[in-house]
Amino acid sequence: MENNTLTQMWETRPPRIPEDQGGKAVIGGVCEGIGARFHIDPTFVRVVFVALSLAFGGGIFLYLLCWINMPRFGLTRSPWSAIITPKQQLTAAEIKDRDTGWWLLLGLFLFLPSVSVAGDLRAVLVTFILFAAGWYFLHQRQPEPPAGLLVGEPEEARTSNRPAVDTSHLTVPEGHEHPGQRPPAWDPLGAAPELWHLPEPSEPAPQQAKKRNWFWIPVTVVLTILTMVALSFISEWRVGNYGKFGSADITVSDIDHLPDLDGFIGETRLDLSELEPLDTPRTVEISNVAGNVEIILPDNVPVDVNCKVSFGDTACPDDTQNADTDGELLTLNVTQRAGSVSAFYARDNPGARE
Template sequence: MLFGMNTTSNTSKQLEGFEETVKDFWVSRPRRPAHGRKLAGVAAGIGNRYGVDPTVIRVLFVVLAVFNGIGLPLYLLGWLFFAEEDDEVSGVESLFGQGRSSMSKGFALFLCIALIPASGWAFEGSWIDGSALIGAALVAAGLYLLHRSRGQFRRPVPTIPTAMRSTSAGTNGGTGVWGPSVSQVSPTWDALGADPLGWRLPDPVTPAPPPPPAPPRRNSKVGFATTGVALAVGGAGTALAVTGVPWFTPVHVVGLVLAVLALGMLVGSFFGGGRGLAWLATPLALVGIAASVVPVNYVGGGVGELTATPRSVEQVQPVYERTVGEVELDLTELTGTDPVETTVRTGVGNVIVRVPADAEVTYRCETSAGTMSCFDQVQSGIDVPEITGVHRGTGGEDGLKITVTAHAVVGNVEVFHE
């Protein structure tokens, strides 16, 4: 049942122990409002219940959805288990006949089914392995602490489920709407012809005292401190990504910054600060969503120009790369007859590869935005298809065999012989 406790008697009661806090949370869990919602009202219900800005709750859901995928199944659970403010029970409880809910049973079943792929995606893998469990644990801890500190305030108005009501009064010792009925006996005398013992008026209803106002927000430096930590983490992650540390891709750096902002907003919800972090977390969350949906070819290797002129087959490296900068590889001075295979790539910049005129070159050229000129093939534009081919040099079958892949995310690509 949604409300098995008297709300007026618990507005000032301090909860004791873990079990009592969890039970009281379930009894007085948030209700989804009809107004002020963006989707299902889960974030608005939590914010109204505990006196937290709903925008902060919404951003936390988005951050959790982007960072580790747990935000989506948590939102679906809130949609299922938080009743609307005018309903008797939640949607999932209505499936078992516990009371009336405006959510249809078909839609409640649909949400239950949707939980399966959403949970599987969250726990299958994410930017940081195992972070879905960490996110779920942080949310559970945050709700527990919120209810311990603010659970006695803003308690929802109780409703009595239909299953608990009696529709009619009994006649002989039965139970009616206003309580047990009295036995009908023959009246001795009554001017109105009515049995005096049959008169039963409802007990006077004493209005419940209004709940105490929520505690005022205190000035807090949580937002300022969190912003500083987020900038430091983002700067350090970017520096490590530029220097070529494999794990620190742009997606990972965005995820780390979002994690810092989410933690700051969670702490700020207790100390009355951190509202402004939503303006920083929202665009970052959109960037994280775009980066996770649209594949981005990340290129490491540092910043600056790279020029290489190997003089033997053994000196040729498998990969020549830069994150930002031009990469130029000159293979015209190679000696030897063994096959050569290499990749030349950059994130932002140009790629230039020179090959001997007598070599047989198998090539593949790629760029997301720029111009490709690979021997006699030329293409330019944005997201143009790759160029592949085999160029037979003047050496014929006896010439050096070279396989080269030239790639630039943004920039020009050239492969030619002099």
């Protein structure tokens, strides 16, 4: 049964509705197609992709993956399907999508190195899990696609009373069938296309589904509250010991007790003010996906602090600190996807050690 559901999800996946076919697409028509398939506002879908990009970093990769696997409106082959199909079997429009597919494939490979860090890979995995869960939920809510949206629907599906989507303003590539403008049963020869919008004599006109955008407001509020409660419990597991979630307060006086720190979501406070001079050079990697990282620097150890934040603020010294002191160099490489990173001395912020 579950395999049948997954197969149906794939076979009824949304088409892309790009701007040059009459859609209101911003980029490739992915969000427009998802909105039309599941009767939700495309703006909400765009916000979801942006949020996934900012929070977990996988939104762009996910968008490109959707683009390469979603056929254009009026076509049955996606760019990826066009790539793996012999060229002589493709129409002119599908050959164009084949070229687009190669560019998308190149974009996916170029983007992949940017998520090669272990923490980033986990963030991308979270992105895919959230997207898959959302797709499954939407499919359960509306398993049948709106009439007139997908190519190749049987006649009984097209003339059924299920909600339809208005595609009369959309165009399809030359030589392809418009899924919303096929001859009705009463005009099998297609002699009166200007009257095809009329309902079947024995069937009521299909009703446009009402957009239930209000539905997402309580859902978003509930999910936000549950997330905050969950993190508040999870954070208790992290205090004093570095983990994946919550807040961590770490004080180190011996460099041998400072391993690489690889977190996920939360606040990290690393106090190195009592660190003893190093006998050998040492490099420490500190990474976090979302949250804040604060580092209290030592006064008697040469330190290089390299901070990188994808979305947020940094307040780290540019030059080597304490370069005239004895001991070997400590290099701190700090990577944060979303949030802030700061490195300072306790004397500059007396409250930092409280």
